[in-house]
Amino acid sequence: MTSISYFLVMLKSNVRPNSLTFPFVLKSAAALQEGWLGMEIHSDILKSGLLCDRLVLLYLVDMYAKVGLLECASQVFDESSATSTLLCNVLINGYCRVGKWVQAMELFEVMPEKYGSTWSTLINGLMKAGEIKKAMEIWHSLDERDVVSWTTMINGFSQNGQHEKALSMFAKMLEEGVRPNDRTIVCALLACAKVGALETGTRIHDYILSNGFTLKKGITDALVDMYAKCGSIENASRAFDMAEEEEKDLRTWSVMIWGCAINGYLDKALNCFNKMKSTGIKPDGVVFLAIITACLHAGNVDQGLRFFSEMKHDYSIEPTMKHYAVIVDLYGRAGRLNQALKFINNMSIDPDFVIWGALFSACRAHKNIEMAEYVSEKLLELEPKHPGGYVFLSNVYAGAGKWQEVERVRSKMKNKGVAKDPGWSHIEIHGQVTSFVAGDDFHDRSDEIHLKLDEITRNAREFGYMPETDWVLHNIEEEEKEESLGSHSEKLALAFALISGGDLKVIRIVKNLKICGDCHSLMKYASKMTKRDIVVRDIKRFHHFKYGSCSCQDYW
The missing domain is CATH 1.25.40.10 (Tetratricopeptide repeat domain)
Incomplete structure (x- = not known):
């Protein structure tokens, strides 16, 4: 908004804007999502006779596309005689952003020259519109696939929730000898974080260290986030500590504090929070949300309320x-x-x-x-x-x-x-992510999985486990209730890990819903019987099961 204010002062002072002025104010109008303001600036451009300037034209079409006025963007584009590949890319991206991928394809087809950036722009736009199949068809039709096109596909799969395909695409990219850039690494690490693929994430970290990548801020943030969301706060801390102090900005600290919060480490979160303030970095609303969440998971109501009050009154954060x-x-x-x-x-x-x-x-x-x-x-x-x-x-x-x-x-x-919404769970075994949904019996090893789950349940009963059938929502017989509880996705993932994990010492499961009381109870008994750590990340927080107890202390 500041640039717009200066622009208005400039006009009132009778200082004429030039071809370098308008791109900045158009960018501000797009960021503010103020189409009417963009139209006013368009009028000033016409009065100044600068619509023929390529840079001004580019930012004008981009502004209209970003505020959703595609008809205006198309009209400016059609009336211009100075169309370029870059200008076509901007309009294609705009079409795809609002789901008009047919128009995007039509423009793409009539372009006289198609550079790598054009192909990637179209693929990216189709991915954003959810047209995954179409994006893949175009990607496969490429004669040469550079790092940008590979990264676009990896990011696109992840944006559409297909994180396993994103990681598979990253592995294929390496197999074909294409060296990833920083953006590719970040996208792959984010996919690992989404599905809790710690083994794959660790391999990517090793690749970074052995292939001369500089641990810049973006990669460091992604590494900390990946380790934290895979339930390995120790490795998250190591990645955080490896970063140069001058590289640690508010975003880096907030990622670390969030990691401590969701894993139930209130003391670590508080320590990071205080260290961050001691470096002169002021907390923002995101950091306060993280530290209050840490108090929430620890059941520390009064301390959480104090932070909420501090945020409002000491830092004037609404x-x-x-x-x-x-x-x-x-x-x-x-x-x-x-x-x-x-x-x-x-x-x-x-x-x-x-x-x-x-x-x-x-x-x-x-x-x-x-x-x-x-x-x-x-x-x-x-x-x-x-x-x-x-x-x-x-x-x-x-x-x-x-x-x-x-x-x-x-x-x-x-x-x-x-x-x-159906419940599902992800689990990574030997670098391969497998998904289960509640009641799943379509897995190739479904019979073995259910037999193993029956065995776990029987053995757990001997240790004192009793199925908590209150979590079943139908008025059916107790035996049927127990069978219904046995189909929960995190239990299926646990059984699958036990029949295929070999010497897997830590079983890590990611679930899209809040874990139910019965599954939470069985996980405790399973950790005691199998002498393995079991880590479950649900929609709210992490549960670290060890020796028959949970890190949440049954407070969730």
């Missing part, structure tokens, strides 16, 4: 919806439901689905049906089609044994066409 949500969660997990509700009612912004969802989860955990019903109404008012509101309420009723109410909620879901 809380976002995420900050409010973690405070509601902080109160809720501690059973202070009335305080959580009062906090919501006193928020300076209207609570969203996530805020009410945090309170609802607490209502279920503490079996407060009356408040749960009230909160469910708020959830369904906000998002009638979201499965969460219905699933939350059916969970509460099931926990209380109110099966008629469960069926009423389930029927309402069915009538409204609302479907529950």
Whole structure:
């Protein structure tokens, strides 16, 4: 906004803008997503007679594309006689950004010259539009594939949630002798972080060290993030410590603090937070969110509230919806439901689905049906089609044994066409990532997996494990409930690891939903029986199971 302000002052002072001025203000208009402002600047460009300038023209088309005014971008492009490959790339990218990949393809086809950047722009745009198959077809049609095209594909797969394919593409790239650049390395490490592929991530780290890569800030941040999200906070700390102090900016510190927070290391998070401040770096809203989250996972309500207050009053940082949500969660997990509700009612912004969802989860955990019903109404008012509101309420009723109410909620879901998100889990064995969904029986070794899971459950019973059938949401017989619990994706992943992991000492599982109480209980017994560490990353945090206990101390 500052550049726009100076631009206005410049006009009022009767100083005429030139071809170097307009690109900066057009870039600012695009960043602010202010199409009307861009139109005003367009008018000034016409008055100045600078539309024929190639740089001004490029930034004008780019601005219209980025604010979503593709018709204006196309019109400027069509009326120009100075079209270039770079200008075509900008418009192709704009088309793809809003899902108009057919127009992007049409423009691509009529381009007189197609450089490597053009192909990569189109592939990137198609990936962003979710047109993965089309992007692959174009990529395979390339005569020569350089590092940019490989990186575009790796990043595209990861953006579309196909992290295993991203890692497979990275491995293939190395096999074909193409040397990755820093961007490629970062994309591959991010894919490892998403699926918890520690073995692959460690190999990439080794590749970095043995092939002369400089540990610049981007790579360091990606390494710390990868190790932390794979549950190896020790290696994350080592990667962080290896970075030069001048390379550690706010982003680097926040990644490290977040890693400590999600792994349940409050003391480490606090230590990093204080060290960061001692270097003169001021925390921002992201860092405060991380440190409050660390307090949340440790059950330290009062300290979390102090940080929230410090953020507002000492650093003048306005809380976002995420900050409010973690405070509601902080109160809720501690059973202070009335305080959580009062906090919501006193928020300076209207609570969203996530805020009410945090309170609802607490209502279920503490079996407060009356408040749960009230909160469910708020959830369904906000998002009638979201499965969460219905699933939350059916969970509460099931926990209380109110099966008629469960069926009423389930029927309402069915009538409204609302479907529950399936649970899935990733696990990496010998560098290969395998995925399981709840109830999965399509794996090649499905029979072995289920036999192993039955064996684990039987042996766990001898140690005192009892299936927590309250987590099953239907009024069925106890035996059927136990069978239903046995199909959870993290249990299938555990059994698969035990039949194929060999001397695997640490079993690492990544899950898309919050781990249920029964799976949490079985993991504790399994860690004791198998004498192996089991690390489960769910949507909220890490659970490090060791010798029959969990790092969360059953507080989650």
